[in-house]
Amino acid sequence: MINAQLLQLVINASNDGIVIAEKEGEQDNILIYVNPAFERLTGYTSEEILYQDCRFLQSGDRDQQAIEIIRQTLKSGGSCREILRNYRKDGTPFWNELSLSTVKNPSDGMTYFVGVQKDVSVQVKAQQRVAQLEAQLAEVQAQLAAINATNGQNKIAD
Incomplete structure (x- = not known):
């Protein structure tokens, strides 16, 4: 014991x-x-x-x-x-x-x-930053998709 x-x-x-x-x-x-x-x-x-x-x-x-x-x-x-x-x-x-x-x-x-x-402050802050970056990436991807869709429509119109 x-x-x-x-x-x-x-x-x-x-x-x-x-x-x-x-x-x-x-x-x-x-x-x-x-x-x-x-x-x-x-x-x-x-x-x-x-x-x-x-x-x-x-x-x-x-x-x-x-x-x-x-x-x-x-x-x-x-x-x-x-x-x-x-x-x-x-x-x-x-x-x-x-x-x-x-x-x-x-x-x-x-x-x-x-x-x-x-x-675990460092880990939580890192997770929050990753989530923030993922949200920003999703926003950029949506903007690129919109640009590509617009460009595709312009090519069809030509």
């Missing part, structure tokens, strides 16, 4: 943000642990955010499809992996791939959630 000290060293060495939240009531999921990578990712220190609801990371930006999926996962006690937009302490947005899993404590039935968070 792995000892608690080694487990703590491993979690602290992770490059991905790791949080543990405790289910409190119907809506609140209170942060009870964050690792150093989470602090680096968000700009918040553990002292600033422990014992707060995790939703502060979305600021006022809670109308995201991923958030509804996460809510349902928390309600059902399952697990999910979603990409959502969060905000750092300085207000800058970042895209976060959140892997969320439920942990039940058999002794007292308390439910906890562990979240592993990875900054």
Whole structure:
């Protein structure tokens, strides 16, 4: 069996943000642990955010499809992996791939959630740029098709 000290060293060495939240009531999921990578990712220190609801990371930006999926996962006690937009302490947005899993404590039935968070901002921005370029390409192709159709009609008229 792995000892608690080694487990703590491993979690602290992770490059991905790791949080543990405790289910409190119907809506609140209170942060009870964050690792150093989470602090680096968000700009918040553990002292600033422990014992707060995790939703502060979305600021006022809670109308995201991923958030509804996460809510349902928390309600059902399952697990999910979603990409959502969060905000750092300085207000800058970042895209976060959140892997969320439920942990039940058999002794007292308390439910906890562990979240592993990875900054995927670069990948999301690249995907958005590719989509933008594809849309521009489709527009150019439509314009070329229209020009070719016009040229074809002109040749018939000659």
